[in-house]
Structure formats: C-alpha cells, structure tokens
Amino acid sequence: MVKKASTNLQTGPSLKIGVLGGGQLGRMMIQSAIDLDVRVEVMDPSKDAPCSSLTHRFVCGDLNDADAVFEFGKDLDVITIEIENVSVEGLKRLEASGVRVVPKPDHIELIQDKGIQKQFFVDNDVATSEFQLVEEGGDISGFGFPVVQKLRKGGYDGRGVQMLKTEAESSDNRFHEKSLIERAVDIDKEISVIVARNTQGEITSYPVVESVFDPVANLVSSLIAPASIDAATESKARELAMKVVDAMQFEGLMAVELFLNTDGEILVNEVAPRTHNSGHHTIEGNRTSQFAQHLRTVANFPLGSTAKLHNAAGMINLLGAEGAFGNPVYEGLGTAIEMEGVNPHLYGKSQVKPHRKMGHITVTGDSIEEVQNKLLKLQSSVRVTGA
Ligand code: ADP
Secondary structure (H helix, E strand, C coil): CCCCCCCCCCCHHHCEEEEECCCHHHHHHHHHHHHCCCEEEEEECCCCCCCCCCCCEEEECCCCCHHHHHHHHCCCCEEEECCCCCCHHHHHHHHHCCCEECCCHHHHHHHHCHHHHHHHHHHCCCCCCCEEEECCCCCCCCCCCCEEEEECCCCECCECEEEECCHHHHHHHCCCCCEEEEECCCEEEEEEEEEEECCCCCEEECCCEEEEEECCCCEEEEEEECCCCCHHHHHHHHHHHHHHHHHHCCCEEEEEEEEEECCCCEEEEEEECCCCHHHCCHHHHECCCHHHHHHHHHHCCCCCCCCECCCEEEEEEEEECCCCCECEEEECHHHHCCCCCEEEEECCCCCECCCCEEEEEEEEECCHHHHHHHHHHHHHHCEEEEC
16 A cells, blocks of 8 residues: 655755755756755765755765765765766665665666666566667677667767667777667657656656657757657556556656657657656646656655646757857847746856757747747757857
C-alpha cells in the first residue's frame, strides 16, 4: 500500500538540502524552493556557476571527487543532483552515514553507464532498440550500417553519440573507447515523459512532449506539449515511462526519452535521473513545474498535480550563436517579451560561446498551431550573440 507523505512540511532552517551541480537546472529548482522556504546548498566546480550567487552555501568543488562530495554533504539532511556525472562513491558514503540521497546512488550508477542502462531495459521487458556492447576498438559491424555508436560513460548533450552511416565512415570516425552500438531506429517522433516518484511510492507523469532536434548543435532546439500523437499512443508512452520508474523503484524525478518509430512502436531510448530540458515548458505550462516536483520528491513532500494549464505549451533553447563570444547580448528579446504567453528564462551565464545553453523561452497558447507559430517567430527573431 502507498503511504502518504507527511501532512506537515518540514522546511526552513530545519531542512538542509544540497544539490550536486550548480547549473541552470539547479537554479530553476532554487526558484521553486524559495516559495516553500527550502534552503538549498550547492556544489559546482565553477565559481561563477548559475547558482553560485543564489544559494545558502556555495562550495566550489569537483563533483567527481568522492571526498569532496562527502565533505559537502555530510551535515545535510538530503542531497540530490542536477547532473548525473557525479561521484557515486561519495554519494554511497553519504547514504551510509545517514544522509538521504535522492535519487539513490545505485540508480545514478546504473544510468551513468549506457550499457548497463540498456541491459536494465532488456531485463525488465522494457521495449528498446537492439544493442551490443563493444570493447575498446572492438567490432562495430554487428548490425551493419547505418548504426548508432554511443560511449558507455561520460557523454552529454549529444556528445559521445554518433550515427555511422557507412563502413567507410565508421572506420574514420568511430569511437575507440568502451561503447555500445544500437540498431538505428526509423524515428517518426522523439518524445519524452517526465515521471516523479517519491519515497512512499506515489508516482505521477506529465503529458508527453515532442522534441525537435537541431542536428548541428546536437541539442533539442524546440519542443511542444502535448505531442501530436493519438490518445492511445499518449497513454502507452506514459505507461511505458512509469514502468521504467517502477521497475527501478526509482525515487526522484526522471526524464524518459522515447522514440516513436515509423511502425507506431514506442521504444525507450534512455533516461535521465533529474530535471530535463524537455520539461522546461512545465514552468508556465503545468500546475506543478518539473522543478517544484523534483524538489517535492527530494524534500519528501506530497507530489503536485501535473495537469496542464494551457491547451499547448512549448519551448526553445537560447543557444550561443555561431561565433558568439564574450558578454551575452540577447538580441530581439525585448520584442519577444511583448508577445502574449512568452516567458524567457535566462541562466545567468556571464560568458557566451557558440551552442552554449544560455537560457530558454517558454510559450503557452490556446492551440498547438499558435504555439508553433510563436516558436517559429522567436527562432527567427531572438539570437544570443556576444560583445
Ligand atoms: P544523449 O545522451 O547525448 O542525449 P541520446 O541517446 O539521447 O544521447 O542520443 C542523441 C540523439 O541521437 C537522439 O535524440 C536521436 O536523435 C539519436 N539516436 C540515438 N539513438 C538512436 C538510435 N538507436 N536510432 C536512431 N537515432 C538515435
């Protein structure tokens, strides 16, 4: 039976929450935390990380150094992450010393290795593309070509993932590290579902989001919710995402990335054990944003409603333009914010670089078409350059 979370909220100075990673995801979690007087402490390797000036305690440290992670977290009640590339050993030591760790270190460890993650899907009867593990320099021709090769560890935002179209291309460009190959999926749509599950086993999912990728930057360039899929596909996608979270007995918030293939099947691509780019529209689009929901799982508060507040919502990332360096200049943003239902979120990064995520803009509207039109307008009128 699912036990309800406590009706009294333990918050304010009596709840010490720490976050590993001080980027934009942590920053947006802090925005939600302020409303509930949750005081967030942050560790990040960069002294001017987006969270650095907004926390109760900021520690500059290496997230992969077990001792530094332990030292940062040892007096906290609970610790979470906004990036999965952290020292699991440090988190395990914290857990052993009585600090709650959300998500659990074992789950972060599982997800850090794309090979182990894929095997978890197979072992739990979760539909996913066929794959093979490849040793350093091993044979990658098992599925013929095209094939997708992924580094098992350390990839991020499309780095460490490549489609090799031909044998010739594969011998020139292949990764030589430990990797996996996946049969290339004929993708109709890339969709994702954000799921939250708390310690009591309460589980919620958000409506399905459809992502559009920028092939040059290898990042999501825009997304729209709800996805343009039929009701049966929508519920299948949400059920599959919740099945992954349930199978893992995961605690926290997880983004489940899915492929809808051209045969109408849904496959799990990968999961992220944290708030995600594909959930940014929930800030204005849903009753409880992904950041507020994540915080609730971490603080052990009851989960919030994921109901949408508008017929449609969307988002574009604001990436540094080609050749942009120096102090960021948000060209066209003044005009953009005059538009109805347009909300910029800037990440407070002091320096712009080409393709760097500098912020995003969410859009809400009465229909998918209206949101699409606004997103197109924003894509052609807003640019982040440097001065
Ligand atoms: P990352 O962890 O860098 O986000 P992903 O596994 O999400 O890496 O892959 C990045 C992109 O590569 C996906 O969004 C998709 O467009 C493409 N891709 C990944 N796996 C496959 C596959 N098996 N078949 C076809 N395309 C794929």
